Amino acid sequence: xxxxxxxxxxxxxxxxxxxxxxxxxxxxxxxxxxxxxxxxxxxxxxxxxxxxxxxxxxxxxxxxxxxxxxxxxxxxxxxxxxxxxxxxxxxxxxxxxxxxxxxxxxxxxxxxxxxxxxxxxxxxxxxxxxxxxxxxxxxxxxxxxxxxxxxxxxxxxxxxxxxxxxxxxxxxxxxxxxxxxxxxxxxxxxxxxxxxxxxxxxxxxxxxxxxxxxxxxxxxxxxxxxxxxxxxxxxxxxxxxxxxxxxxxxxx
Numbered sequence: 001x002x003x004x005x006x007x008x009x010x011x012x013x014x015x016x017x018x019x020x021x022x023x024x025x026x027x028x029x030x031x032x033x034x035x036x037x038x039x040x041x042x043x044x045x046x047x048x049x050x051x052x053x054x055x056x057x058x059x060x061x062x063x064x065x066x067x068x069x070x071x072x073x074x075x076x077x078x079x080x081x082x083x084x085x086x087x088x089x090x091x092x093x094x095x096x097x098x099x100x101x102x103x104x105x106x107x108x109x110x111x112x113x114x115x116x117x118x119x120x121x122x123x124x125x126x127x128x129x130x131x132x133x134x135x136x137x138x139x140x141x142x143x144x145x146x147x148x149x150x151x152x153x154x155x156x157x158x159x160x161x162x163x164x165x166x167x168x169x170x171x172x173x174x175x176x177x178x179x180x181x182x183x184x185x186x187x188x189x190x191x192x193x194x195x196x197x198x199x200x201x202x203x204x205x206x207x208x209x210x211x212x213x214x215x216x217x218x219x220x221x222x223x224x225x226x227x228x229x230x231x232x233x234x235x236x237x238x239x240x241x242x243x244x245x246x247x248x249x250x251x252x
Contacts, residue, residue: 065092114151
């Protein structure tokens with residue numbers, strides 16, 4: 001049991017050593033040592049948000065976010081640097097994306113909510129030492145949980161995919177538009193979606209929300225727990241119970 005925690009302790013000890021050196025020397029070399037240690041984390045986050053954007057630009061923004069995280073990190077709070085760096089880097093990337101034009105029309109109210117939400121996320125993360133839940137964000141911006149989730153979802157509308165965008169099929173490059181107008185399996189999906197909608201009406205709002213975050217937004221159980229204020233185990237139980245109830249209702 002003790003050995004399973006050793007890697008984490010080693011990482012924390014490495015972080016303390018790196019930041020102790022930075023506090024003692026205050027040199028570019030000491031700062032760069034921390035940057036190089038966590039650069040892979042910044043690049044990983046950049047790739048996560050780079051869909052539809054120039055990945056090199058996003059990587060540069062993520063690197064600047066890492067530098068800011070290094071400069072702002074307070075070692076006296078006893079937190080792992082990564083828990084502070086991740087939301088700081090993500091915040092920089094989101095701000096960069098926010099400053100670019102939305103290619104799909106999104107209501108101004110939703111855009112403004114997203115901007116306030118982005119700032120509130122960074123402030124609360126610094127105060128709490130962890131990513132805030134949707135409820136905490138809603139309270140901070142004076143809105144509802146639904147508005148928070150809607151604003152987060154709206155960010156995916158920043159870039160439209162061109163029908164001229166090349167795709168590969170059987171080793172040949174074809175424009176995405178060439179696939180428009182063929183037999184559309186989406187009709188069947190729409191029917192299934194309508195059926196699912198009627199089944200979901202038997203679930204509570206929280207159960208529907210957790211199912212949406214897991215199977216539509218593709219969040220992990222840990223990420224869902226952080227958003228709705230539950231533990232990962234509680235999220236897992238809600239998912240299992242909700243799916244079982246849906247199956248039971250569908251078999252009637």
